[in-house]
Amino acid sequence: MLKLALWQSIVVLVVALAAVGTMTAAVLKMFPQGEPAAGQVRPSTDLEAGFVGATPTAGQHVFDAWSYRVQARYAGRVRVVVDDSTISVAGPRAPFGLYRIWIWLQAITLALVAPALAWAAVKLDWRMLLVAVGLVLVSTAVMAIGAGVWPGMGELPLVAEGHFEATEFDLASVTDVSVGEWATDGMPVVLFPYKAGIDQIAADRTVTFSAPDGFGHHVRYALQMYSVADAEALISLLEGVPAE
Numbered sequence: 001m002l003k004l005a006l007w008q009s010i011v012v013l014v015v016a017l018a019a020v021g022t023m024t025a026a027v028l029k030m031f032p033q034g035e036p037a038a039g040q041v042r043p044s045t046d047l048e049a050g051f052v053g054a055t056p057t058a059g060q061h062v063f064d065a066w067s068y069r070v071q072a073r074y075a076g077r078v079r080v081v082v083d084d085s086t087i088s089v090a091g092p093r094a095p096f097g098l099y100r101i102w103i104w105l106q107a108i109t110l111a112l113v114a115p116a117l118a119w120a121a122v123k124l125d126w127r128m129l130l131v132a133v134g135l136v137l138v139s140t141a142v143m144a145i146g147a148g149v150w151p152g153m154g155e156l157p158l159v160a161e162g163h164f165e166a167t168e169f170d171l172a173s174v175t176d177v178s179v180g181e182w183a184t185d186g187m188p189v190v191l192f193p194y195k196a197g198i199d200q201i202a203a204d205r206t207v208t209f210s211a212p213d214g215f216g217h218h219v220r221y222a223l224q225m226y227s228v229a230d231a232e233a234l235i236s237l238l239e240g241v242p243a244e
Contacts, residue, residue: 016115029186039212076151090166092154
């Protein structure tokens with residue numbers, strides 16, 4: 001029953017190549033191999049970790065935010081500290097290798113839905129519809145498990161070592177500042193089933209920008225601020241407008 005005629009095999013193969021190829025290009029776009037970007041990874045300070053009693057110095061601006069799981073790899077609650085010339089982001093962070101595996105797993109399983117549907121259409125086989133549904137569920141489960149695990153796992157360094165991983169970089173290295181555009185550089189393709197819903201949550205208060213990740217890459221940060229006023233204040237600082 002699962003054996004395909006030649007024309008059916010060609011249709012399924014073409015759909016598979018197109019879907020997997022499109023998804024592969026999207027993932028590769030998320031992790032470009034460009035010129036090394038400046039930036040320093042270091043243990044967070046007490047202020048960046050959010051410890052009670054830590055207060056900013058004169059000229060420092062502190063923001064609490066919630067980070068989307070984009071290429072900067074911060075997940076969940078983060079603290080942003082901006083001074084006259086630098087900015088730092090600290091909080092739970094997914095390991096680079098595991099993050100890439102997570103993206104690839106959900107991307108490829110989602111891409112395989114298309115050839116499964118094509119197979120069901122040319123063969124009129126309801127079993128392949130079940131395979132397609134199963135692939136959607138697997139991709140969704142991978143996405144949800146990673147999104148839920150990263151914040152908790154990222155808290156372990158704070159518990160074990162007393163600090164988060166902080167990334168510090170020059171304000172001059174920040175580019176492409178915007179509001180609401182949390183998914184860029186291939187991520188809209190990888191997360192297209194969920195993007196519209198997340199867009200509604202991200203509107204108005206999510207500050208996004210490109211900056212060094214401390215490991216030689218220029219990546220996307222997406223930080224949902226806790227108020228519109230905080231979002232506007234952070235954007236002003238990132239764009240070089242003096243805070244009031």
